[in-house]
Amino acid sequence: MNDPHPWAVGLDSLRDQVWQRLRRGVADRHDPARHPVLATVTPGGMPQARTVVLRGADPAAGVLEVHTDLMSGKVADLRANPLVALHVWDAGAHLQTRIEARAAILTGDAVAQVWARVPDPSRQSYGSQPPPGTPIDDALAYAKRPDAACFAVLRLTVLAIDAVHLGPQHRRARYTRETGWQGQWLAP
Amino acid sequence: MNDPHPWAVGLDSLRDQVWQRLRRGVADRHDPARHPVLATVTPGGMPQARTVVLRGADPAAGVLEVHTDLMSGKVADLRANPLVALHVWDAGAHLQTRIEARAAILTGDAVAQVWARVPDPSRQSYGSQPPPGTPIDDALAYAKRPDAACFAVLRLTVLAIDAVHLGPQHRRARYTRETGWQGQWLAP
Numbered sequence: 001m002n003d004p005h006p007w008a009v010g011l012d013s014l015r016d017q018v019w020q021r022l023r024r025g026v027a028d029r030h031d032p033a034r035h036p037v038l039a040t041v042t043p044g045g046m047p048q049a050r051t052v053v054l055r056g057a058d059p060a061a062g063v064l065e066v067h068t069d070l071m072s073g074k075v076a077d078l079r080a081n082p083l084v085a086l087h088v089w090d091a092g093a094h095l096q097t098r099i100e101a102r103a104a105i106l107t108g109d110a111v112a113q114v115w116a117r118v119p120d121p122s123r124q125s126y127g128s129q130p131p132p133g134t135p136i137d138d139a140l141a142y143a144k145r146p147d148a149a150c151f152a153v154l155r156l157t158v159l160a161i162d163a164v165h166l167g168p169q170h171r172r173a174r175y176t177r178e179t180g181w182q183g184q185w186l187a188p
Numbered sequence: 189m190n191d192p193h194p195w196a197v198g199l200d201s202l203r204d205q206v207w208q209r210l211r212r213g214v215a216d217r218h219d220p221a222r223h224p225v226l227a228t229v230t231p232g233g234m235p236q237a238r239t240v241v242l243r244g245a246d247p248a249a250g251v252l253e254v255h256t257d258l259m260s261g262k263v264a265d266l267r268a269n270p271l272v273a274l275h276v277w278d279a280g281a282h283l284q285t286r287i288e289a290r291a292a293i294l295t296g297d298a299v300a301q302v303w304a305r306v307p308d309p310s311r312q313s314y315g316s317q318p319p320p321g322t323p324i325d326d327a328l329a330y331a332k333r334p335d336a337a338c339f340a341v342l343r344l345t346v347l348a349i350d351a352v353h354l355g356p357q358h359r360r361a362r363y364t365r366e367t368g369w370q371g372q373w374l375a376p
Contacts, residue, residue, distance in 0.1 A: 009327065037275050039227040039235035046288055047227035047235050049275035087225050087237035100234055134375045139197065139359040142375040171327040187322045187330040 005093060008165035011183035015175050018097050018163050019059035021090055026057050032090040033097075038066065039085040040077035048077060049087075055153075062177055064099070064156040067118070070107055071131030071150055078103045084156060094166040101156035111153045118151070126151040164188055193281060196353035199371035203363050206285050206351050207247035209278055214245050220278040221285075226254065227273040228265035236265060237275075243341075250365055252287070252344040255306070258295060259319030259338055266291045272344060282354040289344035299341045306339070314339040352376055 007013040025033025038052040056065025064086065068074060078084070086099040118126075127147030136142060161175045170188040175181045195201040213221025226240040244253025252274065256262060266272070274287040306314075315335030324330055349363045358376040363369045 035277070037225045037227075037237055037277075039225075039237040039273065041229050041233060041235050045229060045269055046271045047229050047273040048286070048288075049225055049227040049237060049273040050286055051275070051277050051284055081233055083234045085227065085235040085237040087239070089223070089225075089239050096239055098236070098238055100236075128375055130375045132375055136373050136375050139361070139373045140357055141373070169328055173327070185324050185327045185329070187316055187318045187320055187324050 003167045005095075005165060005167060008095075008167055008171050011173055011175075011185070014163055014165065014171070014173055015161065015181060015183055017093070017095070018161060019057065021088070021093065021095070021097070022054065022057040022064065023059070025054045025088070032092070033088045036099075037087040038074065039087070040074050041081045041083070042073075042077050043080040048073065050074065062158040062181070064101065064158060066154040066156065067114075067126070068152050068154055069126050069128065069132055069150050070105075070152040073133050074154075075105060075152060078105055078154070084154075086156065096164040096166070098162040098164075099156075099158055100160040100162075101158045104155045104157070106153040106155055107151070108149070111151060112148070114153055115148050115151050120146075123151075162186075191355045193283075193353060193355060196283075196355055196359050199361055199363075199373070202351055202353065202359070202361055203349065203369060203371055205281070205283070206349060207245065209276070209281065209283070209285070210242065210245040210252065211247070213242045213276070220280070221276045224287075225275040226262065227275070228262050229269045229271065230261075230265050231268040236261065238262065250346040250369070252289065252346060254342040254344065255302075255314070256340050256342055257314050257316065257320055257338050258293075258340040261321050262342075263293060263340060266293055266342070272342075274344065284352040284354070286350040286352075287344075287346055288348040288350075289346045292343045292345070294341040294343055295339070296337070299339060300336070302341055303336050303339050308334075311339075350374075 007017040025031045039049045052066045082103045088097040123146035124144040127150035164172045172186045172188040175183045195205040213219045227237045240254045276285040311334035312332040315338035352360045360374045360376040363371045
C-alpha cells in the first residue's frame, strides 16, 4: 500500500519527525503542535487537561517550553507533582505524539529576558485580577493587568515520547531519555 | 461587540451547549467532540494523555462513555486511580471543555449487548496480540484478533465541568455534580 508518510517506518525517522513537528508548532501558530494538551495531576490525584501554547522545542536537549500565569491551577498542581503529559494530534500526519516530562517552574530574574520578548497583546495573559480560577459574581468581573511577577516559564524536560502513526498499518514507538532516545517498537 | 455565540453569556446556556456538543460528538464522527483527549494517572504519578473516541453522552445522568482494549495502559492506570480528565477543544465554537470524572471499568456480561452492536471493523481495536504497549521487535509484529474478552466500556461519571469560551471577552464557568450543575463563573 502507498504510505504518504515514509518517515513512519523507521525508529529514527519517526522520532525526527516528532521533533520537527514540535519545532514547527513553535514557529507556526497554525500548526497542530502549536496547541498541545498539557495534563497535570492535582494534589488530590485528579488529572487536569488544558490547551497550552508551545513556546519552545529543543530536540538536542529534549526540552519543551510553555508560558503560564504563575497563579494558574497548573502551577499549583506542578508544585505538588512536577510530572506532566503533553499530547498532540496531527491530523495531516496521522500522528499522535504523547510526551512524558518533568516541569521546572521558572520565574522572576530567570525569565526576565523571555518576558522582555513577549509582545504586548500576549502579556495580557499574565497577571489577570483576580487570579485565574477565582470564583466571580459576573462572567466579566475580572481585569487583565500584565504583570511580569505573574509570568512563569514551564521548562519541560522530556523523559519519554510515545508516537503512534495511523497508516495503512499502525505503528507505535517509545523513546526514552534513559536509553538515549534509541526507540522501541510497541504493539499499537 | 457581535458575539456569534450568544449561548456563552449565560451559565445555563453555556452548560447546555457543552452537553449538546458532547452528544454531537457521539453522533457525528467529524465533530471535534468525537475525539477528546483522555488523561489518566499512572501508579507512579505520571499523567498520561491520549486520544479516545467518545461513544456515549447522557446529560441527564452526567455520564460519558468510552470503549477500550482491556489490556491497554489506561485500564491499568484506572485500576490504581479511577479519576480521569477529558478535554475537548471546539475551534468553531471557540470552546474548551474540561471534564473531571470517575471511571468504572465494565467488562464481560455487563457489556455483552454493547459488544453485539460494535461493527466488525471497529472490533479490530479490541484484542490485539500482543497486548497494546508490549515491546515488539518489528513495527508490524502484532495481529488484530477481535476478542469480546478484551472489550471494556469506561463509564465516566462526570464530577465537574470547566468550560472556557474565547469570545470578544473570555468567559469561564465551572459546574459540579455536588451543586446540581448550577454553575459558577470563574476568572479565566
